[in-house]
Each structure stands twice: as C-alpha cells, then as structure tokens.
Amino acid sequence: MIDASLVRKIRRRLLSWYDNHGRDLPWRRTDDPYAIWISEIMLQQTQVETVQPYYQRFLKRFPDVGTLARARLDTVLKQWEGLGYYGRARNMHKAAKVVVQDYEGQVPTTSEGLMALPGIGRYTAGAIASIAFGRCEPILDGNVIRILSRLFRYDQDPKSPEAQERLWDWATRLVPKGRPGAFNQAMMELGATVCHRQNPSCLLCPVATLCQARHHGEQHLLPKRVKRKARPCHTIAVGIVYKRGRILIDRRKPEGLLGGLWEFPGGKQEPGESLEETVKREVKEELGITVSVKRHLITIHHAYTHFEIELHAFLCQHMRGTPVCHASTAVKWVWPKDLERYAFPGANKKIFQALDLT
DNA sequence: AACACGGGGAC
DNA sequence: GTCCCAGTGTT
Incomplete structure (x- = not known):
C-alpha cells in the first residue's frame, strides 16, 4: 500500500508545493510556541478565516502564557465570545496556569507533555510538537483524513477505531524527520485549498498522479460519509x-x-x-x-x-x-x-x- | 462507541 | 436545508 519510494515522492512534492503555494497566515509568521498553541486551539473545528481576527486580538490582549494565566476567566471568555466551543477557552486558561506553575512558564516540547495539558489531544499535541519544536510527530485532522482516504482509496468510515488506527499509521509513516511541521501544514493546506470536500481541484494537486481515488475517478466519493441524526x-x-x-x-x-x-x-x-x-x-x-x-x-x-x-x-x-x-x-x-x-x-x-x- | 460541545461558511 | 471545519473530553 505504501512503500519507501512512494513516501519519498509524496513528501517531496507536498513540501515543494507548500513552499510555493502555502498561504501567508499569522501563525506561520511566528516561532513562539505559545502563539502556535493558541492558533491550534482556535483552529479546532473552526475555519481559518474565522480564526484570524480572534487570534490577533487574543495575542494582543494575552501576549504570553503568564499574562493568560493571571487573567480572569471572564476576561478570557470575553475574548473568545462568538468563536464557539467555549470549553476550549476554559481549558486553555487552565492549561496556562499549569504551564506557569508546573513548567516554569515553558510550553512542554514533547507530544506526551503537551497531551497532559487540558484541551490538547493527539492532533493538537502533534501539531505543536512538529510546528513549534520540530519534532517528528504526525497529525490527523479533517483535512489529513480526506487526503489520505483519497490518496490510498480508503473507503471505510474514518471515525471508526480501525480506520483511525490505519490513518494515524499512514500519517506517522509519511511525516519526515527533516521538516515535520512544514509537511503537516502542507497536508492541511492541500486539504483546505485544493483537495476540497466537493469538487477537488485535482488539476492543481501536486500528488494527483499518485492518488488512487483519482485513478479510479472516485475522489468525490471519499472519505466515506455517515448520515447524521436530525436535530430536535x-x-x-x-x-x-x-x-x-x-x-x-x-x-x-x-x-x-x-x-x-x-x-x-x-x-x-x-x-x-x-x-x-x-x-x-x-x-x-x-x-x-x-x-x-x-x-x-x-x-x-x-x-x-x-x-x-x-x-x-x-x-x-x-x-x-x-x-x-x-x-x-x-x-x-x-x-x-x-x-x-x-x-x-x-x-x-x-x-x-x-x-x-x- | 457514542455523545456533547458553537458558530459560521459553502453549496 | 446539509455538511463540514487545523478536535477534545466525558460517559
């Protein structure tokens, strides 16, 4: 399914494409782990365009982890107002206090250390570890799920535990030691700007010739979708x-x-x-x-x-x-x-x- | 394994 | 209307 030469091709093409076509986003202009952390929390289940103004205002108001830790929750929630999933703000505030009290104000640099903080799960830990600290850790978000499902023509429900295991395994094999953060962002960038849910722009895709779904003309059918329940x-x-x-x-x-x-x-x-x-x-x-x-x-x-x-x-x-x-x-x-x-x-x-x- | 958790954008 | 979005925590 995935041999060493295929892995090398995907890495090389994706990184080269990202270097030329990656968007200029605020959190890509910093190497401050705290700022990258904020961006990753805000970006959970929230689109890039929505996050940008919140990110800028939040960092202006709480420029470092100590400032955030000392702030009142009411103040933090006011900055988060309208962004949704307010548990993210509550957890972020809690985590900032832990970082100040238990880690001398330094954001943990390993995936394990990061995951011990409230609000940071497997995805966010991998993202911060790879982007802020250059660690070779994989990520798996909605974009990466879509790309891997299509690239390897995987037709199972991506939410299932077996699928999760397989997708994380692919993500782990693909991420390069050299530029893990850039590669992870390249995957998400491709998903957000080229490999759309509907009507993917395969003509612009750097890995279209490697894509098995594309080869079978099934890119629009993957990843598999499951019906949702009606809302009362x-x-x-x-x-x-x-x-x-x-x-x-x-x-x-x-x-x-x-x-x-x-x-x-x-x-x-x-x-x-x-x-x-x-x-x-x-x-x-x-x-x-x-x-x-x-x-x-x-x-x-x-x-x-x-x-x-x-x-x-x-x-x-x-x-x-x-x-x-x-x-x-x-x-x-x-x-x-x-x-x-x-x-x-x-x-x-x-x-x-x-x-x-x- | 299933559900709770916001708000908005794209179609 | 529906689906999805740089997911996490709880039960």
Whole structure:
C-alpha cells in the first residue's frame, strides 16, 4: 500500500508545493510556541478565516502564557465570545496556569507533555510538537483524513477505531524527520485549498498522479460519509427584566453548554405552558424573583450542533424578591451600555443587538 | 462507541 | 436545508 519510494515522492512534492503555494497566515509568521498553541486551539473545528481576527486580538490582549494565566476567566471568555466551543477557552486558561506553575512558564516540547495539558489531544499535541519544536510527530485532522482516504482509496468510515488506527499509521509513516511541521501544514493546506470536500481541484494537486481515488475517478466519493441524526427543536423563553433602567443578567455554570457565559434568565417551555408562563416560572426558578411579563419583544432562531432553538424574548418588570443564584453562578443588574462588557452566547447577542439595547 | 460541545461558511 | 471545519473530553 505504501512503500519507501512512494513516501519519498509524496513528501517531496507536498513540501515543494507548500513552499510555493502555502498561504501567508499569522501563525506561520511566528516561532513562539505559545502563539502556535493558541492558533491550534482556535483552529479546532473552526475555519481559518474565522480564526484570524480572534487570534490577533487574543495575542494582543494575552501576549504570553503568564499574562493568560493571571487573567480572569471572564476576561478570557470575553475574548473568545462568538468563536464557539467555549470549553476550549476554559481549558486553555487552565492549561496556562499549569504551564506557569508546573513548567516554569515553558510550553512542554514533547507530544506526551503537551497531551497532559487540558484541551490538547493527539492532533493538537502533534501539531505543536512538529510546528513549534520540530519534532517528528504526525497529525490527523479533517483535512489529513480526506487526503489520505483519497490518496490510498480508503473507503471505510474514518471515525471508526480501525480506520483511525490505519490513518494515524499512514500519517506517522509519511511525516519526515527533516521538516515535520512544514509537511503537516502542507497536508492541511492541500486539504483546505485544493483537495476540497466537493469538487477537488485535482488539476492543481501536486500528488494527483499518485492518488488512487483519482485513478479510479472516485475522489468525490471519499472519505466515506455517515448520515447524521436530525436535530430536535426546543422552544425557549427569556426575560429582559428591567428595574430603574438596568437589566438583569446571570452567569451560566462553569461546565457544559456555553459554560461561564452570561445570559438573560429563562428556559425551556414545558408542555401545556404559554411562553409568558415559561418566563415567569424560569425566572422564579433561576433567580427566585417574581416578574410581570409585559410584552413579546423578538423571536430568534438559532442552531447548535445537536439541537435548534426558537428563542423568545419578553420585556419584564421586576415585582418582588432579590435575585439569588440557583442554577447560575452569578447575577447582576447592568446598564444597557455595559452589556458589551460581558461574554454572551450568540443567540443572546442577537437579542440585544436587534433591540439596540446597548 | 457514542455523545456533547458553537458558530459560521459553502453549496 | 446539509455538511463540514487545523478536535477534545466525558460517559
């Protein structure tokens, strides 16, 4: 399937192509392991174009691992706001503290050392070790899976354990001792700019003549795709609770969905319940206060990975009770102009931007 | 092995 | 609408 001369050809062609056609990306202009680490975390399940502005701002705000370790989680989450998968920010913050306390501020240089840090798995460890420290470690991401599946005409479900083992093995055999970081980035670059999911540009591909899927005209069929389950839709109602010009917000628990972010109090509609009743009940359960629901403000549709929501916002008046945290970890009355100081989920931001609350 | 975890881009 | 994106952690 893969002999020494084939390996040499793939390495040589890919590296040469990358040297000539690789994009000029911000994280390719640095050799700072911390900066490369940030980029790799942000790039998990997130496209290059989306990451770039976040990467620049984050590094400006937290220029080194010590600064990040000393920062408050709230500040870190605010910088991450809108990027999604907020567990990445929480883990990154946690890992920065570990690096400062246990490693004298030096990012571990081995794949094993890196993988011991929260938020760094096999892919990210290989990426940082090879790119920042020149270690001969393989990587396997969505791009590499696509390229290897096509190059070797592999038609099994790439998520299966057997497939993972085989794909990691191929990646390990291919990565060269000489320029492991450049080679790994070349694979991802090829996947992102040439070997597309649909309509791969085989005429531009440096390894097209070596590609077995291409040889059989099956490049568009690989890697094998598996059907996804349908996403359920939930109906949510939240209260914009005003009191003397200020609005009530609370902070979600530190783990799980949107952990650590701020939001307007509210929750899921239950069977047989009106939306107004939902708001009243949820606000009471969440913060122990009684509100009067004044009027419907806006409806927002928002899709998450495993479900969708129809989010209704209601203007409410505070009637009685002092807000106390039950389901949340903090609660605050804030002036509308100060809302932007807190990190909110996208669906909540849509509410106060559409209403021009700030 | 299966699922939770965001938001946006491409078609 | 669907699929995917420089994946990781939990159960």
